[in-house]
Amino acid sequence: MAKGFSIMIFAFIGGSSRYLVGQAMPATTGFPWATLLINLVGCGVLAWLSHAKRLTAHWPEAVTIGLGVGGVGAFTTFSTFSVETVRLLNGQHWGIAAAYLSATLLGGLLCSWLGVWTARRWWTFRVEEE
Amino acid sequence: MAKGFSIMIFAFIGGSSRYLVGQAMPATTGFPWATLLINLVGCGVLAWLSHAKRLTAHWPEAVTIGLGVGGVGAFTTFSTFSVETVRLLNGQHWGIAAAYLSATLLGGLLCSWLGVWTARRWWTFRVEEE
Numbered sequence: 409m410a411k412g413f414s415i416m417i418f419a420f421i422g423g424s425s426r427y428l429v430g431q432a433m434p435a436t437t438g439f440p441w442a443t444l445l446i447n448l449v450g451c452g453v454l455a456w457l458s459h460a461k462r463l464t465a466h467w468p469e470a471v472t473i474g475l476g477v478g479g480v481g482a483f484t485t486f487s488t489f490s491v492e493t494v495r496l497l498n499g500q501h502w503g504i505a506a507a508y509l510s511a512t513l514l515g516g517l518l519c520s521w522l523g524v525w526t527a528r529r530w531w532t533f534r535v536e537e538e
Numbered sequence: 539m540a541k542g543f544s545i546m547i548f549a550f551i552g553g554s555s556r557y558l559v560g561q562a563m564p565a566t567t568g569f570p571w572a573t574l575l576i577n578l579v580g581c582g583v584l585a586w587l588s589h590a591k592r593l594t595a596h597w598p599e600a601v602t603i604g605l606g607v608g609g610v611g612a613f614t615t616f617s618t619f620s621v622e623t624v625r626l627l628n629g630q631h632w633g634i635a636a637a638y639l640s641a642t643l644l645g646g647l648l649c650s651w652l653g654v655w656t657a658r659r660w661w662t663f664r665v666e667e668e
Contacts, residue, residue: 426549453617458621477553477618478557482549486619491588493650498654517624
């Protein structure tokens with residue numbers, strides 16, 4: 409119950425923050441910088457959060473799950489990324505589309521990996537990965 | 539103002555719905571079906587919504603933007619997709635990781651394209667793409 413409520417509150421904060429970042433970085437160059445930045449930051453934070461067990465073990469479960477699933481989950485977006493890519497492809501901006509797609513995908517995996525690595529290095533117990 | 543408020547409300551609904559879908563489809567098989575389904579549906583809906591102009595022209599702007607940016611944006615998630623992929627790679631489940639990655643990426647682009655296509659075919663004015 410507390411978990412569900414926490415997810416709703418954090419989703420509200422995460423989704424609104426995404427909108428504010430988008431407003432602060434208008435797409436003037438044709439390259440969707442705002443979505444890229446949002447998704448890369450979100451990947452790093454979620455990966456860190458779900459592996460920094462030594463730190464988060466002291467937090468209420470509603471907070472860690474609310475922050476991860478609700479907050480970071482609502483902050484990042486796959487649908488906007490995909491629709492933006494299709495729009496670039498439809499507009500025959502092949503180079504920008506390819507750059508956007510690979511920066512998001514490879515950058516996202518790299519940031520996730522970095523999040524896991526730093527959390528394991530400094531903020532985790534020696535536990536086996538489930 | 540109304541736009542910002544609408545985005546917040548819809549983000550709340552979108553993020554909570556993602557959690558509920560995840561709860562209804564527990565990851566028993568090792569393949570993240572819930573995230574895949576959420577992201578594919580979200581891509582189709584957002585693409586449709588942002589191109590179905592004949593229909594949405596009659597809606598208040600706060601509703602279309604709230605639903606798209608807030609609702610569908612918070613429903614889909616790039617961070618969970620990326621962290622799940624890194625987890626599969628770290629666990630050396632190469633085949634599942636490759637299948638998940640390509641199903642999400644190609645499926646997402648296909649669903650976005652389908653959303654654009656159906657909206658243009660039936661629910662749009664004959665307008666030039668911006």
